[in-house]
Amino acid sequence: MVSVLWVMCPSDKTRPLPQIPMNQNRVGNGAPLIRGGKWLLAGWSLFLLAGFALATFVSPDPRGFGTHQQFGLPPCTLRLLTGVPCPSCGATTSFAHFVRGEWPSAIRANGAAFVLACLCAVQIPWTWISIVKSRLWSITRPERTLIVTLLTLSSLFILQWMVWMLVERS
Numbered sequence: 001m002v003s004v005l006w007v008m009c010p011s012d013k014t015r016p017l018p019q020i021p022m023n024q025n026r027v028g029n030g031a032p033l034i035r036g037g038k039w040l041l042a043g044w045s046l047f048l049l050a051g052f053a054l055a056t057f058v059s060p061d062p063r064g065f066g067t068h069q070q071f072g073l074p075p076c077t078l079r080l081l082t083g084v085p086c087p088s089c090g091a092t093t094s095f096a097h098f099v100r101g102e103w104p105s106a107i108r109a110n111g112a113a114f115v116l117a118c119l120c121a122v123q124i125p126w127t128w129i130s131i132v133k134s135r136l137w138s139i140t141r142p143e144r145t146l147i148v149t150l151l152t153l154s155s156l157f158i159l160q161w162m163v164w165m166l167v168e169r170s
Contacts, residue, residue, distance in 0.1 A: 030136035038131045045127040048120050052099050060096040064109045068092040084168070087161035088113070112156040119149070 033041070061067040065085065069075060078086040090110035097106035098117040106114045130137045139145050 030130070030133075030139045031142055032135050033130065038134070041127040041131050045124050048124050048127075051095070051120065055092070055095040055099045058092070058096050060093045060100075060102070060105065060109070064093055065090040066093070067096050085161070085164055087157040091116070110160070112153065112160045115156055116153055119153070 058067050058070040061069075065079075066075060068091075076086050076089055078084060079089060088110070091113035093109040094106045094111075094113035095117050097103070097109060098114060098121075103114065106117065126137055136142055
């Protein structure tokens with residue numbers, strides 16, 4: 001059954017706005033996948049799984065940062081030049097703790113990265129549910145969801161970094 005929302009346009013009191021089916025907002029009904037969308041979601045899921053698998057091959061650095069150096073990467077440039085950690089310092093360490101179930105240690109290493117790890121873990125089953133349903137499960141406006149997610153994560157990393165700066169200067 002389709003319910004209709006009738007709202008009068010300000011310029012024309014006789015013309016209603018288009019019909020909006022009420023069942024589109026139910027959980028599970030999302031935007032249909034674009035052509036090749038299933039392949040993109042499958043690839044994204046495999047990318048996330050590979051990231052978690054990679055995190056199992058490193059040992060979390062006891063300092064709470066620097067785990068990425070086990071991959072042959074250089075130390076954090078900002079920390080080397082200024083002594084100040086960058087907003088992502090401890091992210092690899094956080095993921096290494098996360099995959100081991102050491103969540104308090106993951107939060108201590110980088111709380112924003114812990115939130116990112118949780119989000120990535122949730123996305124893996126979400127991608128496969130979306131593939132099976134041929135729709136983005138529970139997401140009706142993917143562009144809005146992406147923007148809100150990116151802004152929220154960026155804000156968390158910056159907020160955490162500002163707290164680190166205040167604590168280190170105290």
